[in-house]
Amino acid sequence: xxxxxxxxxxxxxxxxxMAQEVKLGxxxxxxxxxxxxxxVTIEKTIKDLQDxxxxxxxxxxxxxxxxxxxxxxxxxxxxxxxxxxxxxxIAELEQRISTFQQTASTDLGxxxxxxxxPVIDKVKKAIxxxxxxxxxxxxxxxxxxxxxxxxxxxxxxxxxxxxxxGLK
Numbered sequence: 376x377x378x379x380x381x382x383x384x385x386x387x388x389x390x391x392x393m394a395q396e397v398k399l400g401x402x403x404x405x406x407x408x409x410x411x412x413x414x415v416t417i418e419k420t421i422k423d424l425q426d427x428x429x430x431x432x433x434x435x436x437x438x439x440x441x442x443x444x445x446x447x448x449x450x451x452x453x454x455x456x457x458x459x460x461x462x463x464x465i466a467e468l469e470q471r472i473s474t475f476q477q478t479a480s481t482d483l484g485x486x487x488x489x490x491x492x493p494v495i496d497k498v499k500k501a502i503x504x505x506x507x508x509x510x511x512x513x514x515x516x517x518x519x520x521x522x523x524x525x526x527x528x529x530x531x532x533x534x535x536x537x538x539x540x541g542l543k
Contacts, residue, residue, distance in 0.1 A: 400530035405518035417490040428479040501539040
């Protein structure tokens with residue numbers, strides 16, 4: 376008799392596991408990131424740094440245009456050796472400007488990543504905690520455009536994550 380009950384339980388166990396609801400949800404991490412208070416400070420820091428780079432770029436361009444104008448104005452009366460030296464100076468300045476632009480772009484990107492990484496990690500942690508606390512099997516991020524269809528019945532977890540982070 377005991378063997379029969381155990382056999383029935385073993386057969387019924389997989390069916391009870393299959394009957395459990397698979398809980399899926401979605402979140403919009405971009406919406407959450409844009410609501411983070413740190414974003415304003417980070418954007419101001421990046422803007423200030425960008426302005427500094429732009430001021431330096433403006434100085435370099437002014438120097439470049441001044442050298443070109445001087446060269447064009449005096450070109451007719453310059454000896455060939457001086458003309459070649461001036462052309463080399465202008466070419467070097469063009470190269471410096473190009474290198475400076477690339478460096479500025481790289482540095483701004485690194486700084487932005489450096490400043491946003493802790494905020495992104497904080498949001499990811501909150502999303503993971505909300506998922507675990509509410510028993511979700513999967514949470515999909517709508518901001519990555521990986522979702523092709525979203526049912527009106529789907530669970531939007533964004534408000535729960537915002538609440539977890541203390542955002543409105």
